[in-house]
Amino acid sequence: MSSTSILTSETSSKVFNFFEIEKIRKTAWLELNDYLTPLEEINILNRTIFDFNKLRGLETNYSNKQEFDLFHLLSSKKGNSFSLAALYLIIAELLGIALKPVNIPKQNLLCYISEENPFEPSLSNQILFFLNPLSGQVYTHRDIENYLKKIDSIPYPITNSEESVLYFIQNWLLEIAKSEKEAGLLFKQQELKRIASSLV
Helix, strand or coil: CCHHHHHHHHHHHHHHHHHHHHHHHHHHHHHCCCCCCHHHHHHHHHHHHHHHCCCEECCCCCCCHHHHCHHHHHHHCEECHHHHHHHHHHHHHHHCCCEEEECCCCCCEEEEECCCCCCCHHHCCCEEEEEECCCCEEECHHHHHHHHHHCCCCCCCCCCCCHHHHHHHHHHHHHHHHHHHHCCCHHHHHHHHHHHHCCC
16 A cells, blocks of 8 residues: 555544544534533533444444544444543533543443632532443442442542543553453553553
8 A cells, every 4th residue: 555545544534533522522512501510511421422423332342443543433433431431521522511531440330520619619620420431321429439339449439630631541551451461462462551651
């Protein structure tokens, strides 16, 4: 394949990604308004992603690293929790919805953050609830607390921080590294682990 063909293919992929993401954003935007609760906003995102666009979440399969890829998710309509989480985060950012990654042991969840409150600063940037990007299921603080007790993990409560984004990317890279190991590409596995360790 010529270099021109490769560039054309890459450009087509980027254009496809842009239009697919814009289509999802616009569909959700048409249903949003300033009077919705955070939970209602997430329900609209869930309907847009899973019902209208027919995307489907798959359990992590290390023998198929394509499922970690956002482009593969948009083209095949199937992806794992990392590619779906990335899509949620992009759409939420474009729509001004306060959805963020959150660092919870052995889980890949997102959380909805309360908006800044100038009258009660203590209520700003608190986690209102948690979201499983694989299915769109919402979890309460009690759900997460019970989960953490079950795996003997402390501390609780969990707070969102700027590091949460880095932890999300780090975990994403480490999971892809497991796929490279599964494929026998140990040099790629080691390189991904090196990059991941430099993030946090």
